[in-house]
Each structure stands twice: as structure tokens, then as C-alpha cells.
Amino acid sequence: MSVSDQNSAPETTAIETPKNVALFVTCLVDLFRPSIGFASVKLLEDAGCTISVPPAQTCCGQPAYNSGDKADTRDIAMQVIKSFESYDAVVAPSGSCAAMIKVHYLELFEEGSAWHQRARKLADKTFELTSFLTDIMGRNPVTAHFDGTVTYHDSCSGLRELGVEKQPRRLLEAVDGLTLKEMKDSEVCCGFGGTFCIKYPDISNAIVEKKTKNIDDTSAGTLLAGDLGCLMNMAGKLKREGSQVDVRHVAEVLAGMTDVPPIGKSKKDKKG
Amino acid sequence: MQITSPYFKEKSSEALKDENLQKALGNVERGFIGKRAKAAANLPEFEALRDRSKEIKDHVLDHLDLYLETYEAKVQDSGGRVHWAAGAQDARNIILDICKRANAKTVTKGKSMIAEEIAINEHLERNGIEPIETDLGEYIIQLRGEAPSHIIAPAVHVNKEEVEADFRRTHRHLPPGRNLEDPTSLLSEARSVLRDKFLAADVGITGANFLVAETGTSIIVTNEGNGDLTQILPRVHIVIASIEKIVPTLEDVSQILRVLARSATGQDISVYTTFSTGPRRAEDPDGPEEYHVVLLDNGRSDMLGTEFQDMLRCIRCGACMNHCPVYHAVGGHSYGWVYPGPMGAVLTPTLIGVEMGGNLPNASTFCGRCESVCPMRIPLPKMMRHWREKEFERHATPDRMRRGLSVWAWMAKHPKLYHAGSRLAINLLGLMGRRKGAFKKLPLAGGWTEHRDLPAPEGQTFQQQWAAQHRNSKLEQAT
Numbered sequence: 001m002s003v004s005d006q007n008s009a010p011e012t013t014a015i016e017t018p019k020n021v022a023l024f025v026t027c028l029v030d031l032f033r034p035s036i037g038f039a040s041v042k043l044l045e046d047a048g049c050t051i052s053v054p055p056a057q058t059c060c061g062q063p064a065y066n067s068g069d070k071a072d073t074r075d076i077a078m079q080v081i082k083s084f085e086s087y088d089a090v091v092a093p094s095g096s097c098a099a100m101i102k103v104h105y106l107e108l109f110e111e112g113s114a115w116h117q118r119a120r121k122l123a124d125k126t127f128e129l130t131s132f133l134t135d136i137m138g139r140n141p142v143t144a145h146f147d148g149t150v151t152y153h154d155s156c157s158g159l160r161e162l163g164v165e166k167q168p169r170r171l172l173e174a175v176d177g178l179t180l181k182e183m184k185d186s187e188v189c190c191g192f193g194g195t196f197c198i199k200y201p202d203i204s205n206a207i208v209e210k211k212t213k214n215i216d217d218t219s220a221g222t223l224l225a226g227d228l229g230c231l232m233n234m235a236g237k238l239k240r241e242g243s244q245v246d247v248r249h250v251a252e253v254l255a256g257m258t259d260v261p262p263i264g265k266s267k268k269d270k271k272g
Numbered sequence: 273m274q275i276t277s278p279y280f281k282e283k284s285s286e287a288l289k290d291e292n293l294q295k296a297l298g299n300v301e302r303g304f305i306g307k308r309a310k311a312a313a314n315l316p317e318f319e320a321l322r323d324r325s326k327e328i329k330d331h332v333l334d335h336l337d338l339y340l341e342t343y344e345a346k347v348q349d350s351g352g353r354v355h356w357a358a359g360a361q362d363a364r365n366i367i368l369d370i371c372k373r374a375n376a377k378t379v380t381k382g383k384s385m386i387a388e389e390i391a392i393n394e395h396l397e398r399n400g401i402e403p404i405e406t407d408l409g410e411y412i413i414q415l416r417g418e419a420p421s422h423i424i425a426p427a428v429h430v431n432k433e434e435v436e437a438d439f440r441r442t443h444r445h446l447p448p449g450r451n452l453e454d455p456t457s458l459l460s461e462a463r464s465v466l467r468d469k470f471l472a473a474d475v476g477i478t479g480a481n482f483l484v485a486e487t488g489t490s491i492i493v494t495n496e497g498n499g500d501l502t503q504i505l506p507r508v509h510i511v512i513a514s515i516e517k518i519v520p521t522l523e524d525v526s527q528i529l530r531v532l533a534r535s536a537t538g539q540d541i542s543v544y545t546t547f548s549t550g551p552r553r554a555e556d557p558d559g560p561e562e563y564h565v566v567l568l569d570n571g572r573s574d575m576l577g578t579e580f581q582d583m584l585r586c587i588r589c590g591a592c593m594n595h596c597p598v599y600h601a602v603g604g605h606s607y608g609w610v611y612p613g614p615m616g617a618v619l620t621p622t623l624i625g626v627e628m629g630g631n632l633p634n635a636s637t638f639c640g641r642c643e644s645v646c647p648m649r650i651p652l653p654k655m656m657r658h659w660r661e662k663e664f665e666r667h668a669t670p671d672r673m674r675r676g677l678s679v680w681a682w683m684a685k686h687p688k689l690y691h692a693g694s695r696l697a698i699n700l701l702g703l704m705g706r707r708k709g710a711f712k713k714l715p716l717a718g719g720w721t722e723h724r725d726l727p728a729p730e731g732q733t734f735q736q737q738w739a740a741q742h743r744n745s746k747l748e749q750a751t
Binding site for chain 1: 281284285288294304323513547597598600601602634635636637638639640641643644654657659660661662663664669673676678680681683685687690691698705706707708710712720722723724725726727728729730732733734735737738739
């Protein structure tokens with residue numbers, strides 16, 4: 001598919017081309033891999049956006065939400081809504097956190113209430129990064145170069161709640177030197193599941209073992225995905241298994257920011 | 273049946289170590305998924321049929337009382353009888369009564385999950401009546417004294433060699449030297465053993481995939497033909513079905529049938545789709561003298577009007593478990609009662625109580641694949657989350673998790689403290705992990721590091737770096 005196809009993207013373009021974009025960093029990126037945040041900023045700036053990072057953000061509330069703690073989730077959601085509602089658009093380098101804001105916040109407030117309306121407005125202008133770059137900005141800011149074969153894992157929330165599937169692949173096609181080799185069952189869960197992997201470590205392990213086998217079978221040198229939770233799970237398992245595969249967030253490759261060591265690797269073993 | 277749902281975790285750990293089971297589960301993963309996908313892709317109106325099927329069931333559930341009464345009247349018009357069973361015990365008593373009045377010694381059974389739910393076999397046995405499962409999978413697990421591990425493929429956990437051993441152990445009247453190595457010989461043997469049972473049975477019990485209100489018809493969907501022999505040959509036919517199986521018209525049922533087999537096995541339609549309306553009429557060549565329908569509630573009417581109502585749309589196709597990574601890993605028996613997989617995780621706490629079944633809705637990654645293939649578009653992850661909310665409200669969430677969560681939530685609600693605290697912790701972790709890039713072990717992270725390394729943080733948090741950059745650029749602007 002060529003870059004010009006992107007205008008026919010299925011996503012709505014109800015909002016005008018946004019200028020002032022707030023980055024929802026996500027707690028995992030903030031804590032574990034800021035590089036993904038900076039790669040996202042670069043991609044968004046290259047697409048013509050002005051980026052702000054509201055300092056009052058912590059987490060989208062998913063750990064509480066998926067543990068049944070609705071009251072705390074609601075408080076966190078209100079905090080996110082307050083901090084982000086004044087921007088033209090909100091972008092997260094995570095399908096899971098973007099889906100939390102875009103799909104689930106609405107379920108926290110009574111329909112017709114003021115907070116429900118505010119949640120609706122925020123939901124309408126919140127996007128996962130690759131989806132925002134292709135579906136909303138409608139042009140491809142990618143000018144990166146990457147030597148090697150990559151394989152791409154579809155993270156569940158982004159894929160099934162937001163329809164993020166073609167977007168990252170379209171962007172990756174524009175990366176000079178990169179070959180994408182699809183793995184078997186790329187759309188199957190990696191076994192992370194947030195707190196699931198801690199609550200049910202044995203089952204999570206059985207699931208991620210299938211995933212790493214499918215990754216290894218592609219012989220790709222690098223695994224990419226759009227969600228750091230899944231990436232940490234797969235990177236941690238690959239490393240434990242002694243695999244040499246590099247693991248990165250798709251934004252790092254798209255932004256040409258692959259000078260930092262891959263996830264779970266150090267400077268010393270950067271080159272596998 | 274011994275309910276082991278509270279021990280899901282322990283059972284699943286055993287299942288993960290069971291090599292035979294793991295091999296069998298590989299067949300589920302390979303067998304069903306591709307077939308369903310192909311069947312769905314080959315039918316252009318498949319997605320529209322899913323929408324329509326959902327609408328039909330939603331409509332029924334909004335008017336369930338009306339349709340149930342219509343159905344009962346139609347069954348009576350055709351010479352049959354409807355028995356209302358509020359709970360499992362009521363249903364067992366009703367069925368035993370009918371069997372006793374028929375002087376039944378043996379009862380043949382078609383495949384029925386409701387029969388599993390009310391544990392009718394044990395009840396009949398205790399009362400001197402021999403129940404015989406006639407669906408091949410059900411027959412095998414009956415010989416083994418097991419519960420089904422899948423709602424449409426009850427013996428999917430059993431391999432060929434185990435079946436051979438079971439047949440040799442139980443079919444003692446057959447020559448020991450017979451060849452049972454290939455699946456066909458196993459099938460023929462089961463067939464010939466069961467043929468005699470069909471002829472001897474006094475009562476036949478089947479389930480129902482649908483009950484049609486406009487005609488009083490019960491419908492079973494099968495592939496082996498055993499259901500037909502079960503309900504036609506004995507003098508008495510008992511249908512055991514739960515109240516939500518109702519659909520208004522034959523037209524409605526024909527729409528849902530088009531998504532059922534495709535979602536279940538990838539067939540365009542099952543080999544047999546059998547419609548039964550009342551007992552044998554004067555002009556019929558065959559059929560039972562008595563036709564009874566036992567309508568079971570067992571907690572379902574309590575689901576109406578709640579966040580769990582959507583679950584009552586379920587048509588038991590099994591697509592959710594066929595596509596569930598957790599089911600693929602641990603199999604059906606780990607779920608500890610009748611219904612496994614995502615539909616079981618939602619339904620089980622409703623039917624046996626959240627105290628017993630509360631574990632199950634927690635054992636999901638919320639990957640959403642079940643919902644994406646559910647022909648009735650049941651929001652399974654959302655309902656599992658509802659159970660977690662109920663558990664949390666009742667303070668039934670494990671203490672350690674609850675405490676951890678409340679500390680985390682408090683921090684998340686105080687961004688300044690959160691950032692100060694996380695900066696300290698992350699900078700330290702970053703330093704500790706810098707050399708290797710990941711941790712093999714870390715205090716408090718045992719759940720993670722038991723099976724995988726924990727990638728080390730880069731060092732400074734994003735917020736920390738971003739704030740520093742902004743201070744610098746502000747300084748530059750100022751000078």
C-alpha cells in the first residue's frame with residue numbers, strides 16, 4: 001500500500017486537523033522506557049503537531065478498573081479528563097491506555113451526566129499513536145531508516161477495541177530498509193493482561209511461550225508492538241529463553257530512534 | 273459433581289503439566305479456529321446475521337414471560353407437557369418422577385449441558401435407573417466418570433489411546449483380542465454397543481438448542497444422529513432446557529441456526545437439525561408416546577434486568593473457549609464445574625454463587641477475542657469485569673492485592689507525590705539494572721520473574737526528563 005492510500009482510512013476524521021496535542025505518556029512508558037515517549041513526541045512534531053505533556057498525569061486507571069475498583073477508577077478518570085480536555089487531541093503510545101480513555105471512561109459515568117459528557121468529548125479526541133498518525137493526520141511523517149527484518153505483534157486492546165491493525169503496518173512500510181515478516185497468530189494475546197500475569201503466572205507463561213515460539217519461527221531480528229506492557233512481557237520471556245531477538249516499541253523504529261538498547265537489553269549487549 | 277472452581281489456580285497448574293491434555297488442547301486451537309474463520313468468510317451476510325441473531329434474543333429476553341407462556345400453550349396444544357423447575361433439585365425430581373411413572377430401567381441421553389448442570393445422571397443412578405450417554409464424547413467421559421471439558425466437544429481432553437483403554441475396561445463382553453487401534457474401529461464399537469441401549473431404553477432425555485414459541489417445538493442440533501434415536505425410540509421423551517432457549521418463530525430460529533454451526537465447528541449447518549413437536553400423532557410412523565419439557569430457571573430469571581442479562585443470549589456454540597488463550601492453556605476441567613472458558617467464567621458465578629465461582633472471571637487477560645467471535649455479540653470481558661466489581665464491593669478481593677491496589681490508587685490520585693516517589697524508585701532500579709538490562713529476580717516481583725526477566729527501566733522517568741528539558745528551554749528563552 002502506498003502512502004496516498006491513507007486518505008481512504010476507515011477511521012472518522014470528525015475533528016479538524018489537531019494542532020495542540022497532549023501526550024498521554026502512559027505509566028509504563030514514563031517509568032520504564034521514556035524513549036518511547038520521546039519517539040512519540042518526534043513523530044507527532046514531524047506530523048506538524050505542538051506537543052504538551054500535562055504534568056498531572058499518572059496512569060489511565062486500568063489496574064483499578066480491571067480489578068473491580070470502580071470508585072478509584074472514576075477518580076483517576078476525572079483527573080485525566082480535567083488534565084487533558086483542553087487540548088485538540090490526546091495521543092497515547094498504547095492501544096490499551098487509549099482504549100481505556102476512548103472506550104471505558106464512558107462506562108464509569110452515568111449517561112447524561114456532566115462527567116459523562118466530558119468523558120465523551122475526551123473519548124472523541126483520544127487516539128492511539130499509529131492510528132492518530134495515519135487516520136487523523138492522514139499523512140505519513142515517517143522518514144526513518146531501519147536495516148533488518150521485523151515482526152509485529154498486535155496488542156489486544158488496540159486491535160479489538162480500537163481497530164489498530166493496518167495503521168502500524170502502513171507506517172512501517174514507509175521505513176527505508178525495513179522488511180516486515182508476519183508471525184503466526186500475531187493477533188493472539190501474549191499473556192500479559194495487566195495484573196493477570198502476576199495473578200496467574202503459570203498460565204501467563206504458557207501463553208507467552210507460544211508467542212515467543214511464533215516470534216522465533218519468523219527469524220526476524222526485531223519484535224515490534226504498540227504497547228509496552230506486552231513488549232515487556234515478551235522481551236522478558238525472550239531474554240529468559242536466551243533469544244537474541246531485539247524488542248522495541250514501534251514508535252522507536254518509526255521515529256528512527258533506535259540508538260538506545262532494545263527492551264530488556266543493556267548497552268553492552270545492544271547488538272545481540 | 274464435585275465443584276472445584278475455587279481451586280482454579282491449582283487445577284490449572286496441574287493441567288499445564290499434563291502432557292496428554294496439552295496435546296489435546298493443541299487440537300482445539302488448530303481445529304476450530306481456522307474452520308470458523310473460513311465459514312464466516314464464506315458467508316457475506318455473516319456479520320449481519322450476528323446482528324440479527326443478537327436482536328432476536330434481546331427481544332426475547334425483554335419479553336421472556338410472554339414467550340414462555342406462549343410456548344407452554346403450544347406444547348400443550350400438541351399433546352406435550354411443560355414442567356417448570358425453579359432449581360436443579362426441582363428439575364431432578366420432575367425427571368425422576370416421569371421416569372418412575374414410566375417404570376424406566378434405562379434412560380438414553382442426548383448431549384445436554386443442562387443435564388450436566390442439574391447432575392441428572394447421578395440422581396437417576398442413586399434411584400436405580402441407568403442413564404446412558406449416547407453422544408460419543410459424552411459416552412466416553414461417562415465411562416471415565418468425568419465431566420465434559422468443552423460444551424460442544426465434551427471429550428476433547430481425551431486421546432485415542434485412552435479411549436481404547438476405556439473401551440477395553442468397560443466392554444468386557446467383547447473379545448479381548450479385537451483391533452481398536454484406528455478411530456473408525458472405536459467408533460464402530462461404540463455404535464454397536466449403543467445400538468442395543470437405544471432399543472432397550474424406556475425414556476430418552478435430550479437437551480434443546482432452541483424452543484420455538486409459535487409452534488411449541490424443541491430443536492436439537494447434532495452431528496451423530498444419536499439425538500434422534502434417543503428421542504424417537506423410547507416411549508417417553510423428556511426435553512430438559514433452560515428458559516432462555518426460547519425464540520419467537522421458526523423464521524427467527526433459521527437465522528440463528530446459520531450462525532450457530534459456523535461459529536461452533538465451521539460447518540454451514542450441522543448434520544442433523546431435528547425439530548420435535550409433541551408426542552407421536554396418529555399419522556406419525558414413529559415417535560414417543562409422551563413428550564415432556566422440563567424448563568429450568570436455576571438463577572437465570574435473576575439475571576434479567578441486570579448487567580448479566582446479555583449472557584442469556586448465549587447459544588452454546590463454544591466459539592469463546594475455542595478462541596480463548598486461557599482455555600487453550602488449561603482446558604475445561606480447570607474451571608471446575610459445568611461451563612468452562614469465557615462463557616463459563618461469566619455464567620458459573622451466577623449459577624453457583626460468586627463465593628464458589630469468583631475465581632473464574634479473574635482468570636482472563638481481557639484480550640477480547642471471545643467477544644470478537646461470539647455470534648451473539650455477548651460482551652464477555654465486560655461481564656467478567658462486572659464480577660470483579662462485585663467481588664471488590666464485597667471485599668472478597670484477596671487482601672494483599674487489595675492493599676497493593678489501594679496504595680497504588682492513592683498515589684495515582686496524587687500526581688506530585690506519585691512523580692516524586694516513582695522518580696526515586698525508578699532511578700534506583702535503573703541504576704541496578706543498567707549493566708544487564710533486565711532483572712532475573714527482584715523483591716516483590718516474584719510473580720513476574722518466576723518465568724521471565726523483568727526489563728530494567730532506562731533510568732530517569734519521562735516526566736523527569738521532559739520537565740528538565742522544559743526548564744532548560746525556558747532558561748534559554750530567558751537569557
